[in-house]
Amino acid sequence: MSSLEEPLGFDKLPSMSTIERIQRYSSGACRPYENNMGMGSRWIEGRSCSTSNSYELQFKGECFYAILSQEDYDEGTREALPWTRHNRDFYKEDSFNQRTSSLCRNDVVQGNGFDSWYSPDHQYNSKSDEKGIQNLTNKFIKSIPKYVKIVEVGPRDGLQNEKDIVPTAVKVELIHRLVSSGLSVVEATSFVSPNGFLSWCKGSSGFASASESFSKSNVNCSIEESLARYGAVTRAAKELSIPVRGYVSCVVGCPVEGAIPPSKVAYVAKELYEMGCFEISLGDTIGVATPGTVVPMLEAVMAVVPVENLAVHFHDTYGQSLPNILVSLQMGISIVDTSISGLGGCPYAKGASGNVATEDVVYMLDGLGVKTNVDLAKLMKAGDFISKQLGRPSGSKTAIALCRVAADGSKI
Amino acid sequence: MGMGAAGLKEEVVARLILTNQMNFIYGAGFPFHLKVNASMLSFPKQDYDEGTREALPWTRHNRDFYKEDSFNQRTSSLCRNDVVQGNGFDSWYSPDHQYNSKRDEKGIQNLTNKFIKSIPKYVKIVEVGPRDGLQNEKDIVPTAVKVELIHRLVSSGLSVVEATSFVSPNGFLSWCKGSSGFASASESFSKSNVNCSIEESLARYGAVTRAKELSIPVRGYVSCVVGCPVEGAIPPSKVAYVAKELYEMGCFEISLGDTIGVATPGTVVPMLEAVMAVVPVENLAVHFHDTYGQSLPNILVSLQMGISIVDTSISGLGGCPYAKGASGNVATEDVVYMLDGLGVKTNVDLAKLMKAGDFISKQLGRPSGSKTAIALCRVAADGSKI
Numbered sequence: 001m002s003s004l005e006e007p008l009g010f011d012k013l014p015s016m017s018t019i020e021r022i023q024r025y026s027s028g029a030c031r032p033y034e035n036n037m038g039m040g041s042r043w044i045e046g047r048s049c050s051t052s053n054s055y056e057l058q059f060k061g062e063c064f065y066a067i068l069s070q071e072d073y074d075e076g077t078r079e080a081l082p083w084t085r086h087n088r089d090f091y092k093e094d095s096f097n098q099r100t101s102s103l104c105r106n107d108v109v110q111g112n113g114f115d116s117w118y119s120p121d122h123q124y125n126s127k128s129d130e131k132g133i134q135n136l137t138n139k140f141i142k143s144i145p146k147y148v149k150i151v152e153v154g155p156r157d158g159l160q161n162e163k164d165i166v167p168t169a170v171k172v173e174l175i176h177r178l179v180s181s182g183l184s185v186v187e188a189t190s191f192v193s194p195n196g197f198l199s200w201c202k203g204s205s206g207f208a209s210a211s212e213s214f215s216k217s218n219v220n221c222s223i224e225e226s227l228a229r230y231g232a233v234t235r236a237a238k239e240l241s242i243p244v245r246g247y248v249s250c251v252v253g254c255p256v257e258g259a260i261p262p263s264k265v266a267y268v269a270k271e272l273y274e275m276g277c278f279e280i281s282l283g284d285t286i287g288v289a290t291p292g293t294v295v296p297m298l299e300a301v302m303a304v305v306p307v308e309n310l311a312v313h314f315h316d317t318y319g320q321s322l323p324n325i326l327v328s329l330q331m332g333i334s335i336v337d338t339s340i341s342g343l344g345g346c347p348y349a350k351g352a353s354g355n356v357a358t359e360d361v362v363y364m365l366d367g368l369g370v371k372t373n374v375d376l377a378k379l380m381k382a383g384d385f386i387s388k389q390l391g392r393p394s395g396s397k398t399a400i401a402l403c404r405v406a407a408d409g410s411k412i
Numbered sequence: 413m414g415m416g417a418a419g420l421k422e423e424v425v426a427r428l429i430l431t432n433q434m435n436f437i438y439g440a441g442f443p444f445h446l447k448v449n450a451s452m453l454s455f456p457k458q459d460y461d462e463g464t465r466e467a468l469p470w471t472r473h474n475r476d477f478y479k480e481d482s483f484n485q486r487t488s489s490l491c492r493n494d495v496v497q498g499n500g501f502d503s504w505y506s507p508d509h510q511y512n513s514k515r516d517e518k519g520i521q522n523l524t525n526k527f528i529k530s531i532p533k534y535v536k537i538v539e540v541g542p543r544d545g546l547q548n549e550k551d552i553v554p555t556a557v558k559v560e561l562i563h564r565l566v567s568s569g570l571s572v573v574e575a576t577s578f579v580s581p582n583g584f585l586s587w588c589k590g591s592s593g594f595a596s597a598s599e600s601f602s603k604s605n606v607n608c609s610i611e612e613s614l615a616r617y618g619a620v621t622r623a624k625e626l627s628i629p630v631r632g633y634v635s636c637v638v639g640c641p642v643e644g645a646i647p648p649s650k651v652a653y654v655a656k657e658l659y660e661m662g663c664f665e666i667s668l669g670d671t672i673g674v675a676t677p678g679t680v681v682p683m684l685e686a687v688m689a690v691v692p693v694e695n696l697a698v699h700f701h702d703t704y705g706q707s708l709p710n711i712l713v714s715l716q717m718g719i720s721i722v723d724t725s726i727s728g729l730g731g732c733p734y735a736k737g738a739s740g741n742v743a744t745e746d747v748v749y750m751l752d753g754l755g756v757k758t759n760v761d762l763a764k765l766m767k768a769g770d771f772i773s774k775q776l777g778r779p780s781g782s783k784t785a786i787a788l789c790r791v792a793a794d795g796s797k798i
Contacts (some may be wrong), residue, residue, distance in 0.1 A: 017471065038691055046468055083639065083641065083672060083674050139526060140527070140677075140681060140682055140713055140716050140717065141677070141678065143526075146724040178445060223790060255791075265750065287787065289753070290750050290753025291527075291528070291750070291753070291754055292528065292753040292754035292755055293753055295527060295528055298584075316783065317787045318744040318746065318783055318784045318787050318788075319708060319743070319749075319782070319783035319784055320708065320746075320749065320750060320753075322705060322706065322708055322709045323708040323709045323711070323750060325709070326709040326712055326713065327527055327712065330527050330529065354783070356443070356704070360704065360705040360706075363676065363704055363705075363706065364676050364677070364706060365678025366675060366676075367675070367677070367678040367706075368677055368678035369678055396706055397702060397703065397704055397705035398704045398739070399484060399704045401673065401704050402704075404597060405641075
């Protein structure tokens with residue numbers, strides 16, 4: 001992981017090409033176009049570990065999962081979960097990483113391992129439940145992918161929405177910390193290389209709206225015009241082996257048009273995919289989606305774009321992003337866009353604010369036993385850093401709660 | 413507390429009867445069952461054509477945000493129809509690009525059914541703001557404010573509103589203790605919060621059975637159903653034990669509380685599995701805290717598992733003072749917004765609910781704890797600028 005931790009020094013612009021630089025900092029992000037299938041596992045491979053057993057030995061969290069068994073659950077064990085009062089050294093990786101989610105995950109994976117320490121007179125072992133209820137559990141949790149890739153959009157989507165321009169050094173430090181936490185994909189701000197390469201933001205992303213009105217107000221052209229424009233971009237990028245990520249905005253609702261038909265979203269997503277985007281991120285730009293509207297939208301899109309090439313990008317404007325992410329995961333989505341501390345939103349949709357906070361999503365995924373390769377303690381340090389820089393509290397409830405627990409822990 | 417003057421009781425009762433929407437109100441020191449059928453909201457079927465600009469609450473056209481007609485009809489009907497009837501939008505989109513979800517592979521169609529179909533058609537919302545919410549305020553909230561809040565909440569369609577406890581001068585059991593049984597699934601939390609062990613709590617709530625004899629319905633509460641600040645993770649079997657005891661004592665409903673807000677769907681599912689094996693699901697409610705932002709996904713998965721009763725608090729008022737760092741009941745507005753979008757009937761009018769939230773937020777002098785409320789207020793404000 002060492003190559004990922006080196007600061008990029010965007011303002012220094014070393015002599016190597018833009019592509020090489022990006023490849024160094026985000027190992028999986030710049031795979032040649034022809035290798036865009038199965039990018040999920042390739043991300044891990046780019047970091048010199050595989051998804052086989054050897055992977056489990058390389059990371060503390062994984063190693064612990066292998067060891068923890070039912071015998072470890074006895075009355076004397078005070079698990080140092082992040083929110084327990086025993087965990088005074090909150091930011092120490094050992095205690096935190098081991099415990100953050102392993103118990104929860106084991107509880108799901110192995111059934112109820114706690115009975116051994118409870119009074120034998122009152123044994124309600126979930127394994128002896130009626131078959132019906134056991135199937136229910138499987139149905140709602142089992143379909144969730146085992147590994148989810150988190151795409152951190154904070155430095156791009158988040159910081160570009162700040163009123164005051166954030167100094168480059170701060171951005172670089174933030175990216176450094178985010179990458180240190182294990183995030184394999186961090187979207188940085190756009191910049192134009194002096195070599196005249198395509199500006200990275202425009203060269204590697206295709207933004208299209210599923211709403212005509214939003215398209216006209218946001219990028220000043222119709223959907224068809226946007227798609228034509230990005231067709232040119234993706235063709236150029238393909239020749240240069242630059243992978244392009246597509247974005248569809250207003251996938252559920254638009255401030256002008258109201259509800260957006262799933263078929264329209266599917267059309268735009270399919271066009272972007274056929275143009276060559278290796279991944280298409282479906283964005284609920286104004287945050288109005290609920291699981292009831294996410295499901296038909298995903299149904300339509302998944303009929304025309306493979307699920308492994310789809311990401312979801314929800315906004316927490318109405319507080320709905322986490323249930324929307326949950327149902328997306330249940331449907332097989334395994335890529336989620338998030339933003340550290342909930343930075344950023346959409347300036348063109350009035351009232352829209354609030355990317356979903358990375359910390360909150362990682363907390364939920366940890367509890368579900370989903371692998372993310374992200375270390376929540378280190379992630380919180382990144383969030384803490386940028387919140388202090390911006391001079392305002394974190395937009396993440398998890399971060400606020402865990403900080404309070406750490407503070408309280410020292411009083412016991 | 414202790415405001416059990418007969419005059420107050422009458423005033424509260426009088427206001428509530430006038431709203432004509434009450435099913436239960438308890439916690440007000442009187443063993444009333446006011447059973448009046450709540451009016452059912454109708455969701456008209458929509459004609460989808462290009463000219464229609466649906467006045468959804470968050471669209472710029474909807475300037476008269478608080479007008480019930482436009483708002484009520486549109487808040488969720490589109491979303492709901494989209495789920496229930498399949499994709500009804502194709503008629504106005506270019507026929508060259510028809511991606512009709514009905515023609516999807518059977519596999520994907522089944523997926524939809526699986527994750528949405530199991531959700532109950534009707535969910536009862538138990539509004540705990542006036543009790544759980546306001547009792548956590550540093551400054552005592554004046555009774556008149558509480559009464560007005562309750563009145564507004566009831567007006568929005570909420571059939572169950574938990575009010576603060578007060579002791580009637582007639583010597584009835586103090587409602588809080590007499591009609592609710594609080595038990596913790598965590599020994600340590602039990603000792604620190606109610607100063608007795610779980611067994612002792614349960615014995616004490618044998619008073620519950622006496623209440624039952626008096627025809628006072630008793631609601632049971634289990635706290636720390638997933639985690640406790642001292643003990644860490646709580647075994648589902650323990651939660652099931654406590655819930656079963658409360659149920660067998662005679663509680664008509666048991667509310668399962670994630671007191672410190674640490675639960676995620678991964679821990680909610682095994683906990684509910686265990687409890688549902690010993691208590692019928694129709695007698696179970698969930699009470700999540702949003703301390704870690706997890707309450708809505710937790711509610712969603714609970715609904716998927718068949719739970720149909722959810723405790724919420726207007727504007728996200730309140731939390732638990734005994735669990736350090738714990739704060740934040742889930743906001744009623746956010747939950748109603750999600751349920752509306754899922755096509756679940758709640759009988760709650762979101763516009764009226766927001767008026768209640770707006771009222772109490774102004775009274776307390778702080779912003780709402782509900783993102784939905786904040787977002788919709790901003791939309792209403794922006795709407796007037798277009």
